[in-house]
Amino acid sequence: MTVEREILEKLLKIPTVSGHESEYAPKIKDALSVYFDEISIDGVGNVAVFKKSKNTNAKKLLIDAHIDQIGFLVSKTEEDGFLRVASIGGIDARTLPSSDVLVCSDAPFFAVVSSTPPHLSDSDSKLAIASEILIDTGFSSDELKSRVRIGDAVVFAGLPADLACGAICSPALDNKLCAAAALAALYEAECEYDTYVLLSVREESGGFVGARVGIAEIKPDMAIVCDVNFARAYGAQNRESIERGKGPSVSISALTDRVLTNDIISLAKQKEILLQTVVEASDLGSNANIAAITAEGVRTAAISLPITNMHSTSECASLSDLCDMKRLLAEIMGGKI
Amino acid sequence: MNNLELLSRLSCAFGPSGCESEVTKTIEKEITPYADSVYTDTLGNLVAVYKGKSSDKKLLLAAHTDEVGFMVSEIEDTGMLCFSKLGGIDNSVLLGKRVTVGDGRVRGVISSTPFHLIEKDKRCDAPSDGALYIDIGANSREEAEKLVSLGDFATFESEFFELGAHKIKGKALDDRAGAFVMIELLCRLYTEGVRPDFDLVLAFTVREELGYSGAGVVAARENPNAAIVLETTAIADLCGTPEHKRVAEQGGGAVISALDRSSIYPRDAVEYALDCAKRHGIPTQIKKFISGGNDAAHIGKTLDGIKVLAMSLPTRYLHSPACVVDKRDISSMLDHVYCIITDPKTKEVLL
CATH class of the missing domain: 3.40.630.10 (Zn peptidases)
Structure with missing residues (x-):
C-alpha cells in the first residue's frame, strides 16, 4: 500500500465533525506520529505538521488541507428510539434516506436514516432537509437517552472500498483525500522550505475559521490550499468540473496569485505530472478564498482533486490523481518553485 | 433468535x-x-x-x-452506466449508495449531479431516473465494457448489522x-x-x-x-x-x-x-x-x-x-x- 493510501485510511477512521476538535485533533496527531516528529495542535484544534528545511533561514511554505468533514450533531432524542440532528456543513438531502450512520457517543453505534417506501410515499414530495430527518437507532427511548448526549457527533458510516480502474469510494474523502496527499508529500519530500501541512478545522461549518487562525499563526511566505473539486458528472458543466483520472487541477482565480499558479503549471509540465486547470473566478469554495488575505497577506494558489458525489455517503476518487497530487506537492516542497 | x-x-x-x-x-x-x-x-x-x-x-x-434491483441499460462514453430499476424503488434512496453489478460482482456507486451545482430550490428533489447512473470507477466506455455488459443485473451493497437491542438492518x-x-x-x-x-x-x-x-x-x-x-x-x-x-x-x-x-x-x-x-x-x-x-x-x-x-x-x-x-x-x-x-x-x- 502506498504511503498516501495508508495515511488516507488512518484519517478516514477518525470522525472529524466540527465542535469535537478536542477529541479528534489528538487522535489525528497520534495517527501521524509514526511519520512525523513535529506535530502541534493550536487553540482551535488545527493540527500543524512541520518539517524543517535542509537550509537555514529558509522561507516558509504552508500547505492547507481542511481535516473536518460534514456531519451532524444530535439535537434531540425522540420517542421510539429516533434521533433528531442539526447539520454541520452542506448536507445533500438527496443522499440521506436509508444511509448508514455512526453515532459517535461514548460507546459508538450504527444507526440508519429513515426513509419512506414507495408503498407509502407521495411521489412528488420534497425530500426532508437534515434538520427534519429521523435517525433510527433501534433502541428504546430510555436506553437511547442513557447512551446519547445532545451534541454528540453523527457521521456517514462506511469504510473506504475499491472500485474498478484504481478508483475508491468512501464518505469524507472531502477533504481527507487532499490531506493524505499533502502529508504523504511532506513525508517523502526533501524540503527546500520550512514546510507546514496545516490540517485546518471548521471549513465545512462555515467562515473558514480554522484556516484563518492557522495561517495567521504560521505567517507563511506562500500558501497552497488543497481541497476536493467537482469531477465531471451528469449535470456538471465542463467549465465547472474536472476529469477524474487526469490528475489534480490548479485553480485560476482573481483570489489567488497568478504568478505562483503559472509556476505550478510549468513545474507540472516539466516534471511530467498530469495537471488540469479550472477557472474559479471569484469563489473557490474553499479556504483559498481567505488564505491570501490572512495576516499580512500571503501568496496563495489552490490545487484540487476531482471527486464525484461530493458530500454524499460515497464520494468517489481516483488513486492515480491522489498520487499525482502527492508528487506535485513534493516537487513544490522540494523548492522547484 | x-x-x-x-x-x-x-x-x-x-x-x-x-x-x-x-x-x-x-x-x-x-x-x-x-x-x-x-x-x-x-x-x-x-x-x-x-x-x-x-x-x-x-x-x-x-x-x-x-x-428490488437494477439492470444496466446503457454504457456511456464516460464509462458511467445508465440503469433501469427492477421493482418499485423510490429515487430518494439511491444517490450515494453502493451497488454490486453483474456476474463479476463489480462494485459501483449511484451518482448524479453534485448538489452544489443544482439550483437551490431543486436541492430537495429526488433525482429523476435520467439523472442517475452507476459509477464503477471506469473513466471510459472501453474500461467499463471490460467489466460489465448491457443487461447486467445489479443490486444494493449494504452492511448487515444489529440495530439497537432487538433489530437488524440489511x-x-x-x-x-x-x-x-x-x-x-x-x-x-x-x-x-x-x-x-x-x-x-x-x-x-x-x-x-x-x-x-x-x-x-x-x-x-x-x-x-x-x-x-x-x-x-x-x-x-x-x-x-x-x-x-x-x-x-x-x-x-x-x-x-x-x-x-x-x-x-x-x-x-x-x-x-x-x-x-x-x-x-x-x-x-x-x-x-x-x-x-x-x-x-x-x-x-x-x-x-x-x-x-x-x-x-x-x-x-x-x-x-x-x-x-x-x-x-x-x-x-x-x-x-x-x-x-x-x-x-x-x-x-x-x-
Missing part, C-alpha cells in the same frame, strides 16, 4: 428480480437435509416437499427470494426474512420429528417484485388446498405518523392481512390465524392500513382459486438498502406458522 449468520448471508446474497440463483442455491443447501424432496422449476422457483402423516391435503408456504429483508422463517420452520419440524396432518410444500419463489411473479406457477404445479405467503410489510410507524396512517407496530408479532392493494383475504382464514395465535399465546396483529400487495394475489387466482393467507413481518424502509426488522417478530412469526401447521384444527378449518 438463533442463526443470525444465516439471515445475514441471505440478506447479502445477490438476487435482483430475474437473477435469483445465488439466493436459491444458498437456500437449497440449507433445506436439503430436512426436506423429503427438493426441485427447481423452469423459472427458478425452488420447491421443497415435507411429507405429512397423510397426503390427502396439501398446504403451500411461499416466500419470494428476489429483491438489504433485501423483503423477503429474505420470510424465506429465513421458512427455512427455520422446516429445520424445526424435522429436528423435532414433527409431521403435520397434511403435506407441506415450501416454495422459494422468483420475480415477485416485478409484478409478474413466479409464485403462481408453483401453485399451478402443486395445486395446494390452501397457501400461506410469508412476507414483509411496510408499517408507517415513524414517530409523528398519525395513528390512522399506521399499518402495524414492530415487536407486535406477524401482521395478518385482511385486505391489501392486491388481495381480499378469506375472512375465515384470517380469523383462524388470529385465533390460533391467541390460543397459543403468540403475539400477532392485524394490518390496520391498506397498502402494498404480494404473491397472495398470484396464488389466489391460480387454477380454480386457492384459499390464501398473508403473514408479514412489520418492516421499516422496504425497498431501500436499509430494511429494518425486529428479531422478536421473526420469532413470533416462526412460532405462529409452526402452530398453524401443527394445530389439529388446521386441516379441517383451513384446508
